[in-house]
Amino acid sequence: MGPAAGVARHRAVVRATHWINAACFLALAVSGVAILIAHPRFYWGWTGYFDTPAAFELPLAVNLDQTGWGRNVHFLAAWITVFNGLVYVGWGMAAKHFRDLPGYSLLQKLAYLSVVFLLLPLMILSGLTMSPGITSAHPELFVLFGGRQSARTIHFLLGNLLMVFLIGHVAMTVFTGFGRNMRAMISARES
Amino acid sequence: MISRRRWLAGAPAAGGLLLSGCKESLPPTYGSLFGLSDALTFAAHRLLLRNQPLAREFPRDQISKNFPAINTIDPVDRDYQELRAGHFVDWRLSVEGLVANPGELSVADLKAFPSRTQVTLHCCEQGWSAIAEWTGVQLSRVLQAAGTEARARYVVFYTVDGWWDSLDMFDALHPQTLLAYGMNGGELPVKHGAPVRLRVERQLGYKNLKYVGGIKVTDRLDDIEDGTGANGVAHGYPWYAGI
Numbered sequence: 348m349g350p351a352a353g354v355a356r357h358r359a360v361v362r363a364t365h366w367i368n369a370a371c372f373l374a375l376a377v378s379g380v381a382i383l384i385a386h387p388r389f390y391w392g393w394t395g396y397f398d399t400p401a402a403f404e405l406p407l408a409v410n411l412d413q414t415g416w417g418r419n420v421h422f423l424a425a426w427i428t429v430f431n432g433l434v435y436v437g438w439g440m441a442a443k444h445f446r447d448l449p450g451y452s453l454l455q456k457l458a459y460l461s462v463v464f465l466l467l468p469l470m471i472l473s474g475l476t477m478s479p480g481i482t483s484a485h486p487e488l489f490v491l492f493g494g495r496q497s498a499r500t501i502h503f504l505l506g507n508l509l510m511v512f513l514i515g516h517v518a519m520t521v522f523t524g525f526g527r528n529m530r531a532m533i534s535a536r537e538s
Numbered sequence: 539m540i541s542r543r544r545w546l547a548g549a550p551a552a553g554g555l556l557l558s559g560c561k562e563s564l565p566p567t568y569g570s571l572f573g574l575s576d577a578l579t580f581a582a583h584r585l586l587l588r589n590q591p592l593a594r595e596f597p598r599d600q601i602s603k604n605f606p607a608i609n610t611i612d613p614v615d616r617d618y619q620e621l622r623a624g625h626f627v628d629w630r631l632s633v634e635g636l637v638a639n640p641g642e643l644s645v646a647d648l649k650a651f652p653s654r655t656q657v658t659l660h661c662c663e664q665g666w667s668a669i670a671e672w673t674g675v676q677l678s679r680v681l682q683a684a685g686t687e688a689r690a691r692y693v694v695f696y697t698v699d700g701w702w703d704s705l706d707m708f709d710a711l712h713p714q715t716l717l718a719y720g721m722n723g724g725e726l727p728v729k730h731g732a733p734v735r736l737r738v739e740r741q742l743g744y745k746n747l748k749y750v751g752g753i754k755v756t757d758r759l760d761d762i763e764d765g766t767g768a769n770g771v772a773h774g775y776p777w778y779a780g781i
Contacts (some may be wrong), residue, residue, distance in 0.1 A: 382665070383665065385664040386664045388665075388666075394602050394668050394669055396604075396606045396662075397606055398603070411664065414663055416774050418663065418774075418781075419572040419575075419576075422572075422575050422579060422781070423571060423572055423574070426578055477661070477781070478780065479593060479659070479739065479741060479742065479780065480583045480741065481583070481586065482593070482594065483592060483593040483740045484591050485586070495659060496667060499665065
């Protein structure tokens with residue numbers, strides 16, 4: 348059942364959640380960088396600070412003045428991402444959206460499903476593992492990620508993986524007809 | 539895994555918090571869009587932490603070798619320097635506000651209370667974290683001795699280097715909230731806030747004020763300083779730092 352011209356290719360809920368997610372992704376990526384440049388060193392385990400060896404270090408100038416707005420934007424966008432994601436996944440489950448993805452290759456399906464059901468949940472959980480409040484109620488998060496600094500490192504690496512996915516995702520829309528794809532995701536009409 | 543029944547049981551509590559929050563539970567710093575997400579985080583934490591769990595405590599052998607000291611590491615305040623020269627014998631912590639017994643406490647007075655020692659992870663908002671052992675008196679004991687009035691809802695802290703911040707009673711009365719005078723088995727070093735610093739283990743490092751000089755018990759924050767609950771708020775650091 349290929350999408351015919353003039354017929355909605357994407358449901359309204361998919362289009363709405365897609366663009367909310369896109370805006371949040373951008374906000375989270377930018378604010379994430381603002382947060383990490385306060386301490387662009389990454390560690391494994393529980394602790395990590397100026398005197399301890401880093402697992403790896405980014406060649407970025409330390410800037411301590413961007414974490415205020417950085418954290419505020421990051422947490423606001425994270426909350427919206429979570430609510431938006433719940434709407435998307437909740438609708439998708441009810442509508443069997445994830446079982447029936449016509450017109451996509453196996454590789455595409457795997458990529459999209461692993462982002463929705465693996466990468467994004469791990470992103471949220473590794474983020475929460477950096478919260479001293481949440482981990483007092485749920486110390487099992489520390490077990491999952493092997494400590495607070497490990498969670499921070501995993502959060503950063505997963506963020507990079509998501510960025511790679513985003514680049515691939517945008518490249519695909521360009522290579523398969525950018526105008527047509529954008530129209531489909533904005534107005535539901537391909538032509 | 540949280541059971542559905544347990545979650546449902548907790549849901550009205552969260553709703554109540556959010557509803558009453560506008561006038562009762564939330565500090566007066568929430569007005570912007572960021573305030574909305576801060577309020578969501580605050581309400582979610584109050585629900586998740588409603589049984590007052592303890593932050594993780596570590597064995598002593600995990601104590602960090604060289605715990606970072608940032609911001610003020612040696613207050614220039616002349617009175618402070620004199621007190622330091624006298625090994626803080628004449629130092630006093632003022633306790634005022636909505637208490638039956640306002641007054642001043644020396645380090646010896648604080649040490650006369652039963653002590654608590656905890657090895658915990660300090661989580662700096664910059665991104666680093668380090669483990670240290672803290673010894674001190676639970677803030678709840680000091681407040682109990684001072685006799686807080688029933689309408690008291692916040693404890694405001696003032697430091698000798700000009701910082702001020704506050705906790706609501708939920709965090710102020712938590713067993714791990716300490717006025718710490720010892721670190722890693724010795725006296726609290728000057729660079730870490732001697733003679734007394736605050737430990738609030740379920741919030742980020744910036745709530746753990748060093749060089750605490752006075753505490754004030756109050757039922758409202760809007761008439762304290764700029765009314766935001768903490769002097770970090772004006773610089774983008776939320777009052778509630780449980781994240």
